[in-house]
Amino acid sequence: MIRKANCKINIGLDVLCRREDGYHELATVMIPVYGLYDVVEVEHAAQTSFRSSGLTVDCSDADNLCMKAVRLMQACYGAGDVSVALDKRIPFGAGLGGGSSDATAVILALDELFRLKLPERELIDCAAALGSDTAFFVRNTPQLCTGRGEVMTPVKLDLRGLWIAVVKPDCGVSTREAYAGIRPGVPAVPLAERIARPVTEWQTFLKNDFEPHIFAAHPEIAAAKAALLDAGAVYAAMSGSGSAVFGLFDDEEKARSRSLTPFVFPLQ
Ligand SMILES: C[C@@](CO)(OP(=O)(O)O)[C@H](O)COP(=O)(O)OP(=O)(O)OC[C@H]1O[C@@H](n2ccc(N)nc2=O)[C@H](O)[C@@H]1O
Numbered sequence: 001m002i003r004k005a006n007c008k009i010n011i012g013l014d015v016l017c018r019r020e021d022g023y024h025e026l027a028t029v030m031i032p033v034y035g036l037y038d039v040v041e042v043e044h045a046a047q048t049s050f051r052s053s054g055l056t057v058d059c060s061d062a063d064n065l066c067m068k069a070v071r072l073m074q075a076c077y078g079a080g081d082v083s084v085a086l087d088k089r090i091p092f093g094a095g096l097g098g099g100s101s102d103a104t105a106v107i108l109a110l111d112e113l114f115r116l117k118l119p120e121r122e123l124i125d126c127a128a129a130l131g132s133d134t135a136f137f138v139r140n141t142p143q144l145c146t147g148r149g150e151v152m153t154p155v156k157l158d159l160r161g162l163w164i165a166v167v168k169p170d171c172g173v174s175t176r177e178a179y180a181g182i183r184p185g186v187p188a189v190p191l192a193e194r195i196a197r198p199v200t201e202w203q204t205f206l207k208n209d210f211e212p213h214i215f216a217a218h219p220e221i222a223a224a225k226a227a228l229l230d231a232g233a234v235y236a237a238m239s240g241s242g243s244a245v246f247g248l249f250d251d252e253e254k255a256r257s258r259s260l261t262p263f264v265f266p267l268q
């Protein structure tokens with residue numbers, strides 16, 4: 001069985017407070033970007049195995065989130081042995097949630113291969129055991145994500161007709177590093193209200209709380225965002241903890257601006 005594991009972007013990201021368990025409470029809207037994806041192939045096998053192609057992920061095969069997902073499904077639901085082949089295309093250390101998407105793709109594949117028919121609640125809990133933005137990919141539609149990121153409320157966003165350009169500067173940012181430098185705070189107007197404003201007003205009313213300290217440490221990320229705005233983006237921001245930035249454009253040509261080397265896709 002072959003699954004496309006697409007990436008996500010964060011539109012607005014408020015880090016509200018640090019919790020006793022070391023995680024942070026946040027409010028962020030995540031949307032899927034279907035055009036940029038990894039390919040995950042999962043098949044029944046005599047022995048569990050993993051191989052990968054494409055980008056080389058900076059961790060061992062045993063630590064790959066695909067394998068963590070297999071072990072979890074075997075331990076919790078008695079799923080059998082499988083071979084997993086990952087074709088890695090989504091840049092990592094980018095805030096695009098590629099590893100999380102791969103993990104959830106494997107969970108969904110095993111649910112189907114072993115006819116587990118797990119209810120959505122259980123799939124979400126299972127995914128959330130492997131990360132904070134893994135649960136999002138169970139739904140894979142625009143969601144307001146709260147808690148540590150795993151509590152989801154569907155959001156109505158009509159982004160049809162817009163194009164997205166995703167730019168990945170050469171540097172990477174680890175999620176842990178990004179949270180370590182954060183200064184949490186509760187905004188006067190909740191994100192759920194601000195996101196309802198027209199896209200043309202998002203640049204004024206939305207923020208990503210990781211940007212100030214990550215931009216200070218990595219000026220090339222700030223420059224990439226500025227280039228997207230210069231190219232005519234109606235809205236541009238860093239995605240999650242970075243280092244990828246994205247711009248939303250009302251025109252494909254602007255999104256493909258020569259000063260950038262972006263991945264460009266229509267939004268559905
Ligand atoms: C920042 C966000 C925004 O969507 O995504 P990315 O930009 O990494 O894709 C998420 O909060 C990342 O989620 P995820 O990448 O799944 O993080 P996890 O593996 O659960 O946690 C990695 C580390 O980040 C910190 N962490 C994560 C989530 C959270 N709400 N508070 C935290 O403090 C913790 O130090 C944790 O040990």
Ligand SMILES: Nc1ncnc2c1ncn2[C@@H]1O[C@H](COP(=O)(O)OP(=O)(O)O)[C@@H](O)[C@H]1O
Binds near residue numbers: 065091094098102
């Ligand atoms: N299948 C995978 N794809 C990407 N990263 C993975 C994967 N499995 C484990 N990882 C680890 O998770 C880290 C974060 O990856 P990823 O989720 O792609 O980035 P981000 O947190 O920036 O969205 C990687 O640097 C890597 O060490």
